[in-house]
Amino acid sequence: MIVFRYLSREVLLTLSAVSAVLLVIIMSGRFVKFLAQAASGALDPGSLFLIMGFRLPGFLQLILPLGLFLGILLAYGRLYLESEMTVLSATGMSQQRLLAMTMVPAAGVALLVAWLSMSLAPQGAMQFQLLLNKQDAMTEFDTLEPGRFQALNDGTRVTYTETMTDDRANLGGVFISQKNLGQNQKDRGISILVADSGRQEVRPDGSRYLILENGYRYDGSPGLADYRAIKYDTYGVMLARPDISEEVTDRDALPTSSLFGSPELRSIAELQWRISLPLLVFIVTLMAVPLSRVNPRQGRFLKLLPAILLYMAYLTILISARGSLEKGKLSPTLGLWWVHGVFLMIGLGLLYWEPIRLKMKSRRGQKELARG
Known part of the structure; x- marks a missing residue:
C-alpha cells in the first residue's frame, strides 16, 4: 500500500x-x-x-x-x-x-x-x-470601439467613430465607407458617409436605423472623376435586424x-x-x-x-x-x-x-x- x-x-x-x-x-x-x-x-x-x-x-x-x-x-x-x-x-x-x-x-x-x-x-x-x-447577430453598435476602424461584411464596409457614449446610442465624428458590388460597372464604386454625430434609433416594429446628422455623402469610383457630393442635415441608414439562431449544427x-x-x-x-x-x-x-x-x-x-x-x-x-x-x-x-x-x-x-x-x-x- x-x-x-x-x-x-x-x-x-x-x-x-x-x-x-x-x-x-x-x-x-x-x-x-x-x-x-x-x-x-x-x-x-x-x-x-x-x-x-x-x-x-x-x-x-x-x-x-x-x-x-x-x-x-x-x-x-x-x-x-x-x-x-x-x-x-x-x-x-x-x-x-x-x-x-x-x-x-x-x-x-x-x-x-x-x-x-x-x-x-x-x-x-x-x-x-x-x-x-x-x-x-450583433449590429455595428454592439462591437464598435471608438477610435478604431472596424471592417464588416468581409471588408466591404468600414466604420469609424471618434467618440461613443456609454450606452452605445450616440456617436461623434462618424465615418462609414461602403463598397458597392453592383452587376454593372456603373453600379460599382464606393460610398463614403461622414457626419458630425449619429445615433441609433429603434422603431416600434423592431427595425433599427442609424441616423446621421450634419454631414456629407460621397459616391464614385476610385480613379475616375465621377464623384458626387451631397450635403445633408439628417441621413438615415437601415441596419440589419438581428437574427439570433438557436440551432446547433x-x-x-x-x-x-x-x-x-x-x-x-x-x-x-x-x-x-x-x-x-x-x-x-x-x-x-x-x-x-x-x-x-x-x-x-x-x-x-x-x-x-x-x-x-x-x-x-x-x-x-x-x-x-x-x-x-x-x-x-x-x-x-x-x-x-x-x-x-x-x-x-x-x-x-x-x-x-x-x-x-x-x-x-x-x-x-x-x-x-x-x-x-
Whole structure:
C-alpha cells in the first residue's frame, strides 16, 4: 500500500504539472486567435473569457490523456534513473504488478475524461456556438470601439467613430465607407458617409436605423472623376435586424444522448470518438509503463521522443479514422475500434517483450555454460 501511494502520487503530480503547462500553451494560442477576432470587431471583447471557459472542457479531454502518458514516462523514468525501480524489482515488483498499480490512477483519469467528453465538452461547445450566433447577430453598435476602424461584411464596409457614449446610442465624428458590388460597372464604386454625430434609433416594429446628422455623402469610383457630393442635415441608414439562431449544427455540441441510435454516420463517428477518449487513457497507460523503463546510464529522456511519436501516431490515426467513418469509407461496425485494437497489441508487445527477451538470453547463457 505504501508503494502504491508513492507511485500514484508521483504519477499524479507529474500529470498535473504537465497538463497545466499544455493547457496554458493551448489556451494561449486560442486566446490570441479570439483576441484578433475581437480586435477586428467580429467578437465582443467582453465575452472573451466566457468563450475560453466554454472551450476549456474540450481542451482538457485531449490534454489529460497526453498528460498522463508523459507523466508516467517522466515519473517512472526518474525512478529508474535513481535506481528506485531496481530496488522495487528486487523485492518482487514485476512489470505486470507495476502496470496494475498504475491502472488505478489511470482509471480515475479515464472517468474524468469520460465525464468531459460525454457531458461537459458538448455542453461547453453548445454554449460556445450559441454565443457565436449571438455575436453574428450583433449590429455595428454592439462591437464598435471608438477610435478604431472596424471592417464588416468581409471588408466591404468600414466604420469609424471618434467618440461613443456609454450606452452605445450616440456617436461623434462618424465615418462609414461602403463598397458597392453592383452587376454593372456603373453600379460599382464606393460610398463614403461622414457626419458630425449619429445615433441609433429603434422603431416600434423592431427595425433599427442609424441616423446621421450634419454631414456629407460621397459616391464614385476610385480613379475616375465621377464623384458626387451631397450635403445633408439628417441621413438615415437601415441596419440589419438581428437574427439570433438557436440551432446547433456543430457535431461537438450535440448531446451524447441524441447520438445513441442515430443512423447518421456523422453521429456514429462522434459517439465513437467520445467513447474512444476514455479508452485512449487505458491504452496509453499500457504503452507508457514499459516505455518508461530506461537504463540509468542512458538517461530518462532516451525513450521520450519515440514514445511521443508513438502517441501522436495513435491520435493521428484515430482522427483520420474518424474522418473516414464520417465519409462512409469505414464500416460503422469496424469504426474506430480497430485503431484501439492495433495499439492495444502494440502495448502488450512492449509489456511482454522485455521479459521474453531476458528469458531467451538466460536460456542461451545456460546452453553456453552446458557446452563449456
